[in-house]
Structures are given as C-alpha cells and as structure tokens.
Amino acid sequence: MSVARDTSLIFRRQVRQDTRNPVWLLIGLSQPILYLAFFGPMLSRVLRADEGRTGSAWQVYVPGLLVQLALFGAAFVGFTVIADWRTGSMERMRVTPVSRFALLMGRVLHDVAVLLAQSVVLILAAVVFGLRAPLAGIALSLLFVALLTCSLSSLSYGLGLAVKRETAFSPMLNIATVLLLLLSGILLPMSLAPSWLNDVSRLTPLRYLVDAIRDAFVGRFATATVAEGLAVGLGLAALSLAAGTYVFCRENV
Amino acid sequence: MAIIKAEGLARTFRTRGRTVEAVRGVDLEVGAGEIVGFLGTNGAGKTTTLRMLATLLRPTSGRATVAGADLRRDPAGVRRRIGYVGQGGGAHPDALVGEELLLQGELYRMTRAAARERAASVAGRLGLADLLDRQVQTLSGGQRRRLDIGLGLVHSPPLVFLDEPSTGLDPHSRRELWHHTRRLRDEWGTTVFLTTHYLEEADALCDRVLVMDRGRIVIEGTPEELKRKVAGDVISVEVADDPAPAEAVLRARPEVLALAVDDRTLRLTVARGEQALSGLVQALGGAGVRLESIQVRRPSLDEVFLAATGHPLHADPPVPPAPAAAVPAGLADPADPADPADEGALGVRRA
Incomplete structure (x- = not known):
C-alpha cells in the first residue's frame, strides 16, 4: 500500500519537473519527427529491394522510429538521477522511510508515460505522412514501447546511480545506444543485412521488439515473431527492473 | 537520557x-x-x-x-x-x-x-x-x-x-x-x-x-x-612604562605557568584566570607597577585543536565541490569531494 503511494508521489514529482521544463519533451520528440520527414521518404525506394515484405515503407519504418524514440528517450534518463544525487535531493529522500523501490519505480513509470505520449504524437504525425496501420497493431506497438522504456530507464537509473559521474556515464551510453541502434534493424530491416550481421543482430533484444512491432503494424498478430517480441520485452523489463531495484535498495549507495 | x-x-x-x-x-x-x-x-x-x-x-x-x-x-x-x-x-x-x-x-x-x-x-x-x-x-x-x-x-x-x-x-x-x-x-x-x-x-x-x-x-x-583542560587561561597585562619590574614580580609567582613580554604587554598563562587575577594585581600594586589595563582571556578552540591533534585546524572554508560535469575528464579528482563517501580517501591523501 505504502509502496504504491510512495511511487505515486515520486511519479507526480517527476511530472511536475516536466511541466517546468516542457522544452525537453519537445526536443525528445523532435528527433524522430525529423527522421520521419527527412529520412522516411527515401525508404519507399530502398525497400523495393526487399521483395518479401508486405505493406508500405511507412509500416516498416515507423515501428523502427518508435523503438528509436524509446531508446533515446529512456537510455539517457540516468543523467537526472546523477543530478539528483549531486544536489542531495536523492539523499534527502533516502533518509526518509520512503520505499527505495518506489524511488526507482516512480521515475520509471514517469518515463513510460512520457514515451507513450510521445509515441502517440509520432504515430499521428506518421499518419499525416501516409502511414496506414490497424488500430490493434498500434495498440500492441504501444505495449512494446512501454516494456522497452521500462527496461532501458530502469537500467539507466541503476547505472547512473552506481556510477554517479557524468564523465563515466556518458561514454557508456554512447557506445550502448549506437550499437543497439545499428544492430536492432531500426533504420532498415535486418532482412537486408548479410547473414553474419543478421546473426549478430539476433543477440540484441531490440531486434525482436522491432520485428514484432513491424508484424503488428501489418496486422499479423498470431506470429512467432510477435510471441518472441513479447517474451523478450517482458523478460528484459523484469531483469532490468530487478537490476535497477538492486542498485536503489543497496544500503551503501 | x-x-x-x-x-x-x-x-x-x-x-x-x-x-x-x-x-x-x-x-x-x-x-x-x-x-x-x-x-x-x-x-x-x-x-x-x-x-x-x-x-x-x-x-x-x-x-x-x-x-x-x-x-x-x-x-x-x-x-x-x-x-x-x-x-x-x-x-x-x-x-x-x-x-x-x-x-x-x-x-x-x-x-x-x-x-x-x-x-x-x-x-x-x-x-x-x-x-x-x-x-x-x-x-x-x-x-x-x-x-x-x-x-x-x-x-x-x-x-x-x-x-x-x-x-x-x-x-x-x-x-x-x-x-x-x-x-x-x-x-x-x-x-x-x-x-x-x-x-x-x-x-x-x-x-x-x-x-x-x-x-x-x-x-x-x-x-x-x-x-581549560588543554591550555589554561591567558592574562594580558599592559603596564604604563618599563615592563621589567612587572616581569620580575610575575616570574616569582607560582601560579604563572608561562610568561611572554611584547613591548609593554605581558602575556601570562595561568590555570584559572579569575582566581589568579586579584593576587597578581595586589602583588603588582605592592611593587609599585602602574597598570594601563588587564584582561583575562580563555584560549580559543584553535589552541585546543592544536594541542589535541598536533596540527592546526584550518579555519578557511574548503574549496567548494565542483560539479564533475564542469571538470575536464583528465583533470577530474579521483576522490571527488562532491561525493561525501570519499571523505576518508581525501583525509588519507592529505596525510
């Protein structure tokens, strides 16, 4: 009971911070919109090479953009926890009886809410550009966005609080996000890749989410790809939350 | 309790x-x-x-x-x-x-x-x-x-x-x-x-x-x-003219533990300032010394700290902890003072 209340207190505090700096929410959204406008139109030509596919280029590309949005929106949240550590506001909360799990969960749920809202905006913009996809598929894609955000933001907070230095945290993130971006098939479907690259890509969790959302966007729900995506998404979220919780609950942070 | x-x-x-x-x-x-x-x-x-x-x-x-x-x-x-x-x-x-x-x-x-x-x-x-x-x-x-x-x-x-x-x-x-x-x-x-x-x-x-x-x-x-435990009290006596007679009188008193002369001011250390004061004033008066002023002062905690630890306490505020973001990576202090947990490490580096 008290954990739920604590979580809601932290969640609302994070939302209040956003309302004071709304410009960051727009900046986070602007990147995928730019990709949509300046990169998306080229895809319809490129994807002709990928004969096996059904659906328009937008149905292939927007799922990637959704994952990209979640990747860059959630991976960097750890910086805020470093700032909270430095200003002492983290310590000031840790010395109260507040649940330490709630200190993490309130933040994570805030990020999930923000990313879901941004995803809806992105999908609406894509519809303007020409995306057509079944509503159920879009709803399923939002579930994947929520799972991915939950995973990445838990990991980012946990790592941020463990490292506590921007100078160490920043290079780790850069490497991780670029690798995930390239290997997940966000930009182009991995079916275009040579087989060794395709195999490497299968080692990264995002690959399964991107493929699953692509299936959902063309209305194929009962596929092994969707099932795999759900399994990977749920498993990753559970593991990441556990790791983040471990760091937040350590007695000596 | x-x-x-x-x-x-x-x-x-x-x-x-x-x-x-x-x-x-x-x-x-x-x-x-x-x-x-x-x-x-x-x-x-x-x-x-x-x-x-x-x-x-x-x-x-x-x-x-x-x-x-x-x-x-x-x-x-x-x-x-x-x-x-x-x-x-x-x-x-x-x-x-x-x-x-x-x-x-x-x-x-x-x-x-x-x-x-x-x-x-x-x-x-x-x-x-x-x-x-x-x-x-x-x-x-x-x-x-x-x-x-x-x-x-x-x-x-x-x-x-x-x-x-x-x-x-x-x-x-x-x-x-x-x-x-x-x-x-x-x-x-x-x-x-x-x-x-x-x-x-x-x-x-x-x-x-x-x-x-x-x-x-x-x-x-x-x-x-x-x-009191560490240093006793300090009495400053300022005399009107030559400090030599006053010095001679004071050096003879058993309660005076230490004495230093600085121009016309004599600084003496005694165990308990207030108790020693009247006896000292009487002795000086008896020897015909004319006093300008007399003052009892407790030693400061500075002296206490020095006596207890063997090194002085720096009264200056410490360098404020710089946010690590503002420090170029190569110059970052390995024991970042912004992290209070590193305090001990700082102490050892100092020592």
Whole structure:
C-alpha cells in the first residue's frame, strides 16, 4: 500500500519537473519527427529491394522510429538521477522511510508515460505522412514501447546511480545506444543485412521488439515473431527492473 | 537520557585496491536536548560518521542506538525518528519551496492534510512563509539553507543531524542560522548533532564538542572544559612604562605557568584566570607597577585543536565541490569531494 503511494508521489514529482521544463519533451520528440520527414521518404525506394515484405515503407519504418524514440528517450534518463544525487535531493529522500523501490519505480513509470505520449504524437504525425496501420497493431506497438522504456530507464537509473559521474556515464551510453541502434534493424530491416550481421543482430533484444512491432503494424498478430517480441520485452523489463531495484535498495549507495 | 549511543563505530572504504579507514572506532553518547558538535578538518571522518548514524552508510563494524532504534536491525525505525540535512542540502533547484516541504512530509508517510499543516508550520518557524511559491534556485544562500533544514524537520524528529550547516554562508546568514538552531533546542527540545570545521561555530553553538581527527575522537567536552583542560587561561597585562619590574614580580609567582613580554604587554598563562587575577594585581600594586589595563582571556578552540591533534585546524572554508560535469575528464579528482563517501580517501591523501 505504502509502496504504491510512495511511487505515486515520486511519479507526480517527476511530472511536475516536466511541466517546468516542457522544452525537453519537445526536443525528445523532435528527433524522430525529423527522421520521419527527412529520412522516411527515401525508404519507399530502398525497400523495393526487399521483395518479401508486405505493406508500405511507412509500416516498416515507423515501428523502427518508435523503438528509436524509446531508446533515446529512456537510455539517457540516468543523467537526472546523477543530478539528483549531486544536489542531495536523492539523499534527502533516502533518509526518509520512503520505499527505495518506489524511488526507482516512480521515475520509471514517469518515463513510460512520457514515451507513450510521445509515441502517440509520432504515430499521428506518421499518419499525416501516409502511414496506414490497424488500430490493434498500434495498440500492441504501444505495449512494446512501454516494456522497452521500462527496461532501458530502469537500467539507466541503476547505472547512473552506481556510477554517479557524468564523465563515466556518458561514454557508456554512447557506445550502448549506437550499437543497439545499428544492430536492432531500426533504420532498415535486418532482412537486408548479410547473414553474419543478421546473426549478430539476433543477440540484441531490440531486434525482436522491432520485428514484432513491424508484424503488428501489418496486422499479423498470431506470429512467432510477435510471441518472441513479447517474451523478450517482458523478460528484459523484469531483469532490468530487478537490476535497477538492486542498485536503489543497496544500503551503501 | 542518551538519544545516540554508539560503540566502536567504524567504516572502511575500498578504493582502487587500497583500504581506507575513514572512521576507526568511534564511541559516543549524546543526551536528549543537547547540541553537540563534531569538530575536525575535511577528511577527519565527521561526515562518514554522521552518514552512518543516519542510516545512509552501513558501518563496517560497531553498533549504535539512534533515537531508540537499533541502527543495524531497524534502520527504518531510525529513519522515521531522525532528520538529516546533508552538506549540499537536498532541495531540487527547479522545485517550489512549498512543494518540497509538502512532498517531504508525505515521504514521511503523513497524510496530505497533515503534511500541508506541518509544511506551513515549519515554514513559519524558519522564516520561509513568504517564499513558498518561489523556485528553490531563486533563493539566497541563507534562505536555501533554512529550507534544507526545514526539510529535515517536517516530521518533528526528536533528533536532527546537520552536516556543515553554515558552510558557504555569509556572516549574517551564519548568525541567523545559529539563532534558528538554538531555537530548535530551546523551544522544541530537539537534539541537534552537527559537524563543523569552524571553531567559532562550535564555540558559539554547541553544548559539547567532540574533536575528530583521522577517524577518531581525540578529545571531547564543553567548549569551556576543553579550553581549560588543554591550555589554561591567558592574562594580558599592559603596564604604563618599563615592563621589567612587572616581569620580575610575575616570574616569582607560582601560579604563572608561562610568561611572554611584547613591548609593554605581558602575556601570562595561568590555570584559572579569575582566581589568579586579584593576587597578581595586589602583588603588582605592592611593587609599585602602574597598570594601563588587564584582561583575562580563555584560549580559543584553535589552541585546543592544536594541542589535541598536533596540527592546526584550518579555519578557511574548503574549496567548494565542483560539479564533475564542469571538470575536464583528465583533470577530474579521483576522490571527488562532491561525493561525501570519499571523505576518508581525501583525509588519507592529505596525510
């Protein structure tokens, strides 16, 4: 009971911070919109090479953009926890009886809410550009966005609080996000890749989410790809939350 | 009645393969309603000890009872009953003053209504009532500090820890802070345990001072006791003309432990200034010495610190911790002073 209340207190505090700096929410959204406008139109030509596919280029590309949005929106949240550590506001909360799990969960749920809202905006913009996809598929894609955000933001907070230095945290993130971006098939479907690259890509969790959302966007729900995506998404979220919780609950942070 | 009782509290850090003993077995007892100060240089282990007592750091060994709860077995019980104000404070720069006070009360599991009431009452006490709608980053240093302290008091704890509360404040704000700290105890009976590296502050504010050096408490007592124990009192005698006759008289007195002459001023050390004074004045008068002035002075805590630790206490404020973001990677201090847990490591590097 008290954990739920604590979580809601932290969640609302994070939302209040956003309302004071709304410009960051727009900046986070602007990147995928730019990709949509300046990169998306080229895809319809490129994807002709990928004969096996059904659906328009937008149905292939927007799922990637959704994952990209979640990747860059959630991976960097750890910086805020470093700032909270430095200003002492983290310590000031840790010395109260507040649940330490709630200190993490309130933040994570805030990020999930923000990313879901941004995803809806992105999908609406894509519809303007020409995306057509079944509503159920879009709803399923939002579930994947929520799972991915939950995973990445838990990991980012946990790592941020463990490292506590921007100078160490920043290079780790850069490497991780670029690798995930390239290997997940966000930009182009991995079916275009040579087989060794395709195999490497299968080692990264995002690959399964991107493929699953692509299936959902063309209305194929009962596929092994969707099932795999759900399994990977749920498993990753559970593991990441556990790791983040471990760091937040350590007695000596 | 003891509100803090610690035995053999110790903390060891492992950094880069080296073991650093930041705190090496601290025994201490603080009575309810006392204002007790931890005095020491940076790196002496003050903050580490405070963080252990406030459940923020697990002791490597030793045990303690804090506000009636066992530190190791019931840290949640300790947290409910103490307030803790860290070195950097804890208010978020973007948040509103009122919001922070209200949230803190709710984090202490008060109902929203109760938290609102307490926030208003704490704000009233600390002179923050007109600032509730202001953003924290727009406050002056003194206002900010009062808010930090208010955050530690919203749940009316019987015991509050203040880590270097006056660091970085101008003299006026510092005196104001002392005033508020005394009121905490005098009007609400709150026990205050603070750390400081200002002798002046320990002297002016604390009922009892624990001097800490290199992870140990080296001496403790009331400021008065400490001064008496270590150095005796200093009497300055200024004579109207040649100091030689006066010097001859004073050197012959058994209660004079030491004597120094500086122009027409004679400085003598005695065990108890007030008691020695009348005898000395009579002897000087009997020898026909004409006095300009005479003054009894207690030794400062500076001398106490020097005598107890063998090195002087630097009265200058320490270099403020620079945010690591502003430090180029190559120049980043391996023991970042922004991280209080590194305090012990700093001490060792100094030594």
